[in-house]
Amino acid sequence: MKNHELLSTLQSSFIGTDTQYPTVDGKRGSRIYLDSAASTLMMEPAFKVGHEFLMHYASTHSDLHYSAKGASQAFEWAHKCVLEFVGASEEKYCAFFAGNGATAGFNRMATSLSKIRPERDLVLVSEMEHHSNDLPHREHSSQVIHIPCMGEFESYGGFSMECLQESIQKYGKKINYVAVTGASNVTGTITPLEEVAKLVHSVGAYTIVDASQMIAHAPVCMDDADLDVLVFSGHKIYAPGSPGVVIAKKNLLNAISPSELGGGMVDDVSLAEYVPTNNLPDREEAGTPNIVGAITLGAVLDLLVRVGMDTIREKEIGLIDYTWNNLTLIDGVTVYGPNPAEIPRTGTISFNIKGFDHGLTAAALNDYYNIQLRNGCFCAHPYVRELLKKELWEVDLDPDDPNVEVLIERKRGMARASFGLYTTIEDLKKLIAAVSDLANRREEILGQYEPVGANGYRHEYYAPDAEDIFNPETALAQSIEWSRLQQDVNAHRTTKN
Numbered sequence: 001m002k003n004h005e006l007l008s009t010l011q012s013s014f015i016g017t018d019t020q021y022p023t024v025d026g027k028r029g030s031r032i033y034l035d036s037a038a039s040t041l042m043m044e045p046a047f048k049v050g051h052e053f054l055m056h057y058a059s060t061h062s063d064l065h066y067s068a069k070g071a072s073q074a075f076e077w078a079h080k081c082v083l084e085f086v087g088a089s090e091e092k093y094c095a096f097f098a099g100n101g102a103t104a105g106f107n108r109m110a111t112s113l114s115k116i117r118p119e120r121d122l123v124l125v126s127e128m129e130h131h132s133n134d135l136p137h138r139e140h141s142s143q144v145i146h147i148p149c150m151g152e153f154e155s156y157g158g159f160s161m162e163c164l165q166e167s168i169q170k171y172g173k174k175i176n177y178v179a180v181t182g183a184s185n186v187t188g189t190i191t192p193l194e195e196v197a198k199l200v201h202s203v204g205a206y207t208i209v210d211a212s213q214m215i216a217h218a219p220v221c222m223d224d225a226d227l228d229v230l231v232f233s234g235h236k237i238y239a240p241g242s243p244g245v246v247i248a249k250k251n252l253l254n255a256i257s258p259s260e261l262g263g264g265m266v267d268d269v270s271l272a273e274y275v276p277t278n279n280l281p282d283r284e285e286a287g288t289p290n291i292v293g294a295i296t297l298g299a300v301l302d303l304l305v306r307v308g309m310d311t312i313r314e315k316e317i318g319l320i321d322y323t324w325n326n327l328t329l330i331d332g333v334t335v336y337g338p339n340p341a342e343i344p345r346t347g348t349i350s351f352n353i354k355g356f357d358h359g360l361t362a363a364a365l366n367d368y369y370n371i372q373l374r375n376g377c378f379c380a381h382p383y384v385r386e387l388l389k390k391e392l393w394e395v396d397l398d399p400d401d402p403n404v405e406v407l408i409e410r411k412r413g414m415a416r417a418s419f420g421l422y423t424t425i426e427d428l429k430k431l432i433a434a435v436s437d438l439a440n441r442r443e444e445i446l447g448q449y450e451p452v453g454a455n456g457y458r459h460e461y462y463a464p465d466a467e468d469i470f471n472p473e474t475a476l477a478q479s480i481e482w483s484r485l486q487q488d489v490n491a492h493r494t495t496k497n
């Protein structure tokens, strides 16, 4: 299959794109899922590979039966798929799986790296970071200095190379490592990783790259950029339920003591001592791994390599430009971050509509137009605060109102539309029409909602029926009924024979 054909097959092979929900007008329709920066939908062909593996399921730590051999080989294959996907040569790099997502990877690396060079007790972290690539470094290093971005107010974003350079010159060999995102989860702004790595290496510091928001959107080549550590979550690249992933230089992993201890990562244990294995990635993968998740993720990555991330990026740029150009034209809409014509961005676009709290925008887009997106500060509070600075100064609130904290929280945030491979131009046309409609019907829509709790909104008369929302107990009842019917069919066949 040619790569364009494969891409179009994959684009229409996701689980959950056709799920139907009711809207305020009493109709039902397919949801438009624009919340991929939070978590992506499952790529069905890869899911089927994970499912097929269950026919042979066994743990990787049992060595000698057929199923365990297959499991070990498949798990090893998943590691290879990761390395190939991020352009990391096997001689130089090792990939290992950790926890449920990138958060586990950052905590692991922050803990380990803080111990190896005590004389370098300083870490530089960009101001665009998700808390996962900030707080672990604050916890484990003596000092963290935050590097600001370029621009100001709503167009703040894009890593400031000048500021990074200044800090690198100023702190030099005190710096242990520099943690930056590959792409922001708020504005999609892409970091020039190769340039960053060159600067960072000039003082012997390491680079830790958060690729969570880049991995499904833009090509990355660790070999070319000479990155030391790259971390991402499998659930952000079409394999929900898969583990977090860390790819690091082998010489770095060999220099650190594993911070997770348990079975599978030791050569020998006596009551007096234990000897961690020197085999990578075993040394970093204590405990029984999430084998099904890793294999599913491996299958996704293999398929995306066949399509080519350059092709995927090229397609997405068209969608980003279309959305940016049209959203910024709507009166009363603020779109955050730099213009994609000036600084490259991924398909993550945050915005606010004048007069609407960010939560109300998200609720109304869901209730009226079946459009699902996230709102809030996206676990990147310092960055969002900078982007909203001007608007928050202008908020007309009585500082003596006892409710002022709650009221300001409702203003402190944005709505975020984020794309996946399954996002179509039609979805984005609907988003733009919906945002424009909301901006025009502001008074009417505001009149339909009342705030509930800390950040919820209740529509005057519309509320989804319980059966419209996934209920594990209903699903379980259906599933057990299906198993019972299967059993009856099998019993019937046996009696007939």
Ligand SMILES: Cc1ncc(COP(=O)(O)O)c(C=O)c1O
Pocket: 037, 038, 100, 101, 102, 103, 104, 130, 132, 133, 181, 183, 184, 185, 210, 212, 213, 233, 235
């Ligand atoms: C840029 C970025 N980094 C890190 C994370 C943390 O990922 P996880 O919650 O999967 O550990 C996220 C999640 O939203 C993210 O967007």
